[in-house]
Amino acid sequence: MTTEPWKRSDLDWPVHEAVVAWETPFFEAGYDVVERPDGERANYYWLNPSNAVIVLAVTDDELVLVEQYRPRLRTHTIGLPAGGIEDNEEPAAAAHRELHEETGYRADELSHVESYVPSGWTRYVRHVFFATDLKPGTPAPDDGEVIETTTAPVDEVLDVVRSRDTVNGLALTPLLLAREEGLL
Template sequence: MSRRHPWNRPDPEWPVHESVVVWETPFFEAGYDTIERPNGDLADYYWLEPADAVIVVAPTAEDELVFVEQYRPRFRMRSLGLPAGGIDDGEEPIEAAHRELREETGYRAEELSYVDSYVPSGWTRYVRHVFFATGLVAGEPDPDEGEVIETLTVPVDEAVDVLRSREGPVNGFALTPILLAREDGLL
């Protein structure tokens, strides 16, 4: 698993003339890069850059997936997803995956295996690292301050249908990792 980001390397066909951070918060930076297109034109490309994150596909011994449901103020709706969260400074992705699974759901995994990494959208410059949990042991959640999370389980063979049947757009943060795990024969 590489922690190098493609946006940190030079590309001679699309050189960066300037990179500007316009806004910084404790959660992300926002800015733009002035890029020279292959035809010589300069254009600004805007981005958001939060910390990299992890997401955990966690099936129980009963062949159910562990989900988290929470209200998402940005979307003005409840969201069903998988245990996930940001990687803290100095933390390895697998450590963050163990931590987020425990904090959000109370479950501990005997083992986590790396599945894949992906960039969630064309506007955000961060990577989601997907892990698959085995040997789950139930426990008490310990969410971060401000997180109001409910833990529930859904039969593995119904997980995609449950996600797609929810009001609003499908949660890609849950769908993509489930499909990656399924493609790898883990589900």
């Protein structure tokens, strides 16, 4: 699985100071004072949420999707079950938990597809999992989550996710990775 490159000690550009400017229960925001190759120092800003999982769950020939209103974007999105990894939780355990919380489904089979850093601004790793042999159940969303579970035919899911005015980019990379691996 992808490591957290910001924790490396063999840096090409030395970090002289790391400043946490703001903390919330969900992330830290700050900057590093970095020395460029020309010797000049500059601030490079970052957000540091917890690492996360996203789950491609297939039942029959359909992919399980979640639809929800995202207040930060001020719109409804359609995408994949996803969420943060809790302290001392393994990514696979978080994938099982998030799939169940958001959709009610439990997966008998769960495989790791890929892990990647999704943005140059954020310091977190997103772990993508593929879930099969699903058993339906009752969702148990976190407080404040209002999520509707739906499905789409596997061969149409990219079109479904891209059909909104606001494309849910969270889902696009995992969908393309799974397609590249021959899973979709």
